[in-house]
Amino acid sequence: MNCHSGTTAIKATKAVKRVALIGMPNTGKSTLFNRLTGATAFVGNWPGVTVDLLQAHININHETVEFVDLPGIYDLNGFSEDEKVVQYFLESFGVDLVIVILNAAQIDRQIRIALQIKALGLPAIILLNMADEAKYYGVEIQVNELSKRLELPVFLLSAKYGRGYERAYREICQKLAESVTTHKITNLKNCLSEKADISVEEMENILTGAVQMPSQIAVNITQQIDRILLHPILGLPLFFAGMFAVFWVVWNVGLPSQDIMDKITGWLQTNAIEPLVSPLPKLAQDFIVNGLWGGLATVASFVPLLVLFFMIMAVLEDSGYLSRSAYLMDAFMAKLGLDGRSFVMQMMGFGCNVPALMGTRVMRSKALRLLTMLVIPFALCAARLQVFVFIIAAVVPNGNGVLVLFSLYLLSFVAAIVTAALFQGVFKNEEPFVLELPPYRVPTLKHVLLRGWGEVKQFLTRASGFITLGCVAVWVVTNLPLGATGLNTIGGQIGQFLSPIMEPIGINPYLTLALLFGVIAKEVVVGSLAVIYGLGADAVTNQIAGTVTFIQAYSFCIFCLLYTPCLTTTATLFNEAKSWKFTLFALAYSFGLAWVASFIFYQSALALGFK
Amino acid sequence: MTLSELKPGSLAIVESVQLSRHGQALAKRLEAMGIVPNRPIRVLRQAWFGGPLHIRVGSTTEIAIRRTEAKMVLIQTNGTTN
Numbered sequence: 010m011n012c013h014s015g016t017t018a019i020k021a022t023k024a025v026k027r028v029a030l031i032g033m034p035n036t037g038k039s040t041l042f043n044r045l046t047g048a049t050a051f052v053g054n055w056p057g058v059t060v061d062l063l064q065a066h067i068n069i070n071h072e073t074v075e076f077v078d079l080p081g082i083y084d085l086n087g088f089s090e091d092e093k094v095v096q097y098f099l100e101s102f103g104v105d106l107v108i109v110i111l112n113a114a115q116i117d118r119q120i121r122i123a124l125q126i127k128a129l130g131l132p133a134i135i136l137l138n139m140a141d142e143a144k145y146y147g148v149e150i151q152v153n154e155l156s157k158r159l160e161l162p163v164f165l166l167s168a169k170y171g172r173g174y175e176r177a178y179r180e181i182c183q184k185l186a187e188s189v190t191t192h193k194i195t196n197l198k199n200c201l202s203e204k205a206d207i208s209v210e211e212m213e214n215i216l217t218g219a220v221q222m223p224s225q226i227a228v229n230i231t232q233q234i235d236r237i238l239l240h241p242i243l244g245l246p247l248f249f250a251g252m253f254a255v256f257w258v259v260w261n262v263g264l265p266s267q268d269i270m271d272k273i274t275g276w277l278q279t280n281a282i283e284p285l286v287s288p289l290p291k292l293a294q295d296f297i298v299n300g301l302w303g304g305l306a307t308v309a310s311f312v313p314l315l316v317l318f319f320m321i322m323a324v325l326e327d328s329g330y331l332s333r334s335a336y337l338m339d340a341f342m343a344k345l346g347l348d349g350r351s352f353v354m355q356m357m358g359f360g361c362n363v364p365a366l367m368g369t370r371v372m373r374s375k376a377l378r379l380l381t382m383l384v385i386p387f388a389l390c391a392a393r394l395q396v397f398v399f400i401i402a403a404v405v406p407n408g409n410g411v412l413v414l415f416s417l418y419l420l421s422f423v424a425a426i427v428t429a430a431l432f433q434g435v436f437k438n439e440e441p442f443v444l445e446l447p448p449y450r451v452p453t454l455k456h457v458l459l460r461g462w463g464e465v466k467q468f469l470t471r472a473s474g475f476i477t478l479g480c481v482a483v484w485v486v487t488n489l490p491l492g493a494t495g496l497n498t499i500g501g502q503i504g505q506f507l508s509p510i511m512e513p514i515g516i517n518p519y520l521t522l523a524l525l526f527g528v529i530a531k532e533v534v535v536g537s538l539a540v541i542y543g544l545g546a547d548a549v550t551n552q553i554a555g556t557v558t559f560i561q562a563y564s565f566c567i568f569c570l571l572y573t574p575c576l577t578t579t580a581t582l583f584n585e586a587k588s589w590k591f592t593l594f595a596l597a598y599s600f601g602l603a604w605v606a607s608f609i610f611y612q613s614a615l616a617l618g619f620k
Numbered sequence: 621m622t623l624s625e626l627k628p629g630s631l632a633i634v635e636s637v638q639l640s641r642h643g644q645a646l647a648k649r650l651e652a653m654g655i656v657p658n659r660p661i662r663v664l665r666q667a668w669f670g671g672p673l674h675i676r677v678g679s680t681t682e683i684a685i686r687r688t689e690a691k692m693v694l695i696q697t698n699g700t701t702n
């Protein structure tokens with residue numbers, strides 16, 4: 010089939026008009042999307058943050074308008090999964106308006122996307138974002154001249170700071186009011202090769218005289234910082250020192266904040282929950298106070314620590330350092346059959362494994378994606394951080410806890426390295442490595458606070474879902490049959506039944522039960538310990554300190570770090586790999602690795618005479 | 621001469637991008653990142669142990685690129701460095 014008109018115009022019969030945001034990666038599409046719609050799409054200074062379609066609806070001119078945030082594309086003819094999302098979108102859905110977002114400072118190369126969209130005949134407006142940076146670099150743009158040449162409206166914008174937003178917004182409204190037809194490209198592949206193969210000359214013709222790029226840029230902050238952070242000798246030590254500093258802060262600020270939360274939930278328990286449930290039968294009281302409330306309150310005590318941790322993650326992700334760490338680690342990762350981006354995904358996985366798994370969509374080679382996805386679940390996510398802080402604080406009473414915690418982060422890297430080394434022969438790839446290094450950027454305070462608040466909301470949804478479910482399930486199995494206690498309950502029996510496997514790695518039946526339910530979500534491990542021991546957080550800590558030795562606790566941590574990931578991660582693994590075989594393999598492998606690692610640690614520690 | 625041979629700190633002009641075993645895909649990606657004929661290109665630094673190059677294309681785009689990929693980029697120097 011040929012491509013005659015580029016797009017097919019369809020008379021708009023549907024009620025909702027649709028606006029798509031298209032541009033190269035990391036140009037600020039999601040930032041603008043959030044500003045336009047009030048949504049909270051993930052924003053970060055890394056090409057490939059958005060890897061899926063995101064929609065939001067707002068009212069413009071008394072009509073509902075749908076805005077769609079798309080992954081960044083280098084080329085409409087792209088081959089990676091995230092670029093295919095955009096192709097699929099353009100082929101399947103009609104759009105009333107395309108907002109093309111360019112990084113104004115890099116207009117010399119990014120103008121290509123604008124020309125491609127124009128060639129396809131889509132109704133568009135061009136926003137030159139990051140006008141603040143363009144000005145700083147000395148890029149001069151004659152907006153009116155450019156607009157005349159492109160025959161499209163062109164505006165300068167700072168989506169992050171809001172400069173030029175009002176004007177751009179008015180233009181969007183105006184365009185939508187004028188729009189009567191919806192556009193759809195039924196045959197994108199042919200259209201692109203016929204019309205949208207933009208030559209360098211075409212780009213030059215549009216730009217010459219309208220845009221003045223600086224011939225040299227003065228030494229700026231980014232270059233000065235790079236001189237230190239990308240230093241061949243200092244680069245990596247600085248990375249690990251920085252990481253240590255982060256967890257030092259999380260430990261030393263997060264832990265005391267937990268006591269405050271415990272005071273609050275403890276007060277609520279004695280003054281609200283217990284009086285409220287006192288008319289109920291004993292068993293129901295026990296269920297509500299020790300099952301539900303006990304579990305949830307213990308998990309809730311970690312909320313301040315999580316908020317702090319994710320605010321630090323937000324600063325890291327928005328700084329531009331992620332790309333730099335890919336540069337620093339690429340040589341090493343290449344030896345493992347991975348590349349620098351795999352390392353970045355590992356770091357993103359410290360927040361949560363799920364977005365990290367999805368982030369691998371920027372990779373074109375299936376083998377590289379699979380190998381990276383195999384190692385991501387070993388990244389010590391924020392949920393496991395809670396488990397470790399809980400356990401370590403109980404068994405390492407002096408100030409060394411943060412060292413123990415840090416050692417688990419190092420172990421998380423080691424597990425990834427060992428895994429990649431073992432399986433690089435199975436997942437062979439030849440993916441080229443070319444990655445943009447964006448300038449360093451400072452996140453706005455609002456962005457950081459919103460990210461922290463987002464975590465509180467996340468916690469509340471999880472608390473009303475998985476975590477409650479897990480705690481209730483744990484309470485049930487540890488209280489049935491009625492009248493039974495300790496190891497005589499169903500839960501105790503399960504724990505004992507598994508003890509031939511868990512005994513050699515130093516994990517007692519109670520901890521085994523917590524791990525079992527931790528497959529649902531790792532927060533459940535913390536909650537279920539509170540439920541299993543039937544005590545408040547404080548008392549559980551003492552109970553663990555009294556019954557579990559340091560090496561048993563550490564063995565527990567190793568196992569918990571490496572074994573089967575949570576349900577959501579497993580589901581994502583399957584969705585992204587689209588293979589049962591791979592998913593089951595990943596699950597079985599991580600379980601095996603967890604057991605072997607704990608066994609080696611525990612038995613050698615015993616042999617060396619540690620208790 | 622190829623980009624992989626360019627010394628850190630020196631400036632060159634892109635001549636062309638060769639097709640590699642990755643075919644069009646890599647060439648297209650490099651083009652989209654601004655590595656097109658006549659564009660000034662500079663190596664800012666190289667990572668150790670054969671790691672990637674940190675380069676600047678034009679005046680405002682910075683890229684990390686592996687040396688194998690840098691071999692695909694043919695460049696011209698005017699004999700002047702720095």
Ligand SMILES: Nc1nc2c(ncn2[C@@H]2O[C@H](COP(=O)(O)OP(=O)(O)OP(=O)(O)O)[C@@H](O)[C@H]2O)c(=O)[nH]1
Binds near residue numbers: 036057169170
């Ligand atoms: N200086 C400056 N930075 C901006 C501006 N707009 C966005 N940014 C920053 O640019 C980075 C990328 O922003 P995103 O909104 O995630 O970009 P995106 O286009 O959605 O990126 P992908 O989803 O990866 O394609 C973030 O660090 C933003 O804070 C701006 O107008 N000026």
Ligand SMILES: [Mg+2]
Binds near residue numbers: 038040051058059
């Ligand atoms: Mg985005």
